[in-house]
Amino acid sequence: MHRIILASKSPRRKKLLEQIGFTFEVIPSHAEENPTKSTPEEVVCELAELKATEVAASQPGCFIIGSDTIVEHEGEILGKPATPEEAKTTLKRLSETTHRVYTGVSFVKTDKNAEITGYHSFYEQTKVTFSALGEEEIDAYVKKGHPMDKAGAYGIQDDLGAIFVEKIEGDYYNVVGFPINRFFRELKHFYPELATLS
Numbered sequence: 616m617h618r619i620i621l622a623s624k625s626p627r628r629k630k631l632l633e634q635i636g637f638t639f640e641v642i643p644s645h646a647e648e649n650p651t652k653s654t655p656e657e658v659v660c661e662l663a664e665l666k667a668t669e670v671a672a673s674q675p676g677c678f679i680i681g682s683d684t685i686v687e688h689e690g691e692i693l694g695k696p697a698t699p700e701e702a703k704t705t706l707k708r709l710s711e712t713t714h715r716v717y718t719g720v721s722f723v724k725t726d727k728n729a730e731i732t733g734y735h736s737f738y739e740q741t742k743v744t745f746s747a748l749g750e751e752e753i754d755a756y757v758k759k760g761h762p763m764d765k766a767g768a769y770g771i772q773d774d775l776g777a778i779f780v781e782k783i784e785g786d787y788y789n790v791v792g793f794p795i796n797r798f799f800r801e802l803k804h805f806y807p808e809l810a811t812l813s
């Protein structure tokens with residue numbers, strides 16, 4: 616039986632996988648997130664793969680899961696904001712429009728020499744529509760919420776983040792950072808021996 620490793624420092628990803636009773640360890644990746652691809656779906660798969668393969672290099676006999684989330688708005692990819700000011704600009708931009716959240720997931724398997732013996736990547740897209748956001752709401756969120764470690768400068772799961780979202784189309788958990796439903800379907804299909812829940 617392979618050890619299962621989540622190559623992520625995201626507390627949300629860990630919590631979502633624990634929530635379904637999946638058994639795994641966490642070893643965060645320190646890979647530089649510099650994508651070479653340009654479309655959102657390619658970028659999230661590339662970065663998910665990068666995180667998983669970086670951890671895989673030192674982990675023999677393992678099954679490693681990497682993941683990456685970005686927001687795409689009017690053709691532009693929005694990652695995490697660099698400053699609170701940038702978080703405000705991003706939220707103003709997302710106000711009264713629809714954006715898409717992409718999360719890529721990568722499965723990487725290693726043998727006893729930590730050589731990669733197989734991998735599989737996929738992504739999920741969720742459409743999110745924000746209502747019109749006032750300056751005060753944005754200021755309050757950037758002050759009291761948690762915009763800095765989130766793609767698109769918001770967390771749909773944050774207490775105050777709830778006031779932004781008018782409509783969502785697709786998997787809610789994909790917006791939070793991990794498409795649990797798709798993940799488990801892919802696992803059952805490609806690695807049924809690992810699709811066990813406690």
Ligand SMILES: Cc1cn([C@H]2C[C@H](O)[C@@H](COP(=O)(O)OP(=O)(O)OP(=O)(O)O)O2)c(=O)[nH]c1=O
Pocket residue numbers: 622623624625627643644666682683684685686695716764765766767769770771772790791792
């Ligand atoms: C849009 C949105 C993003 N996010 C988060 C999910 C991701 O954790 C984060 C995007 O950053 P990522 O680079 O995908 O992940 P991370 O840096 O948190 O963790 P790691 O690279 O170690 O796996 O944004 C939310 O929590 N809620 C939201 O509504």
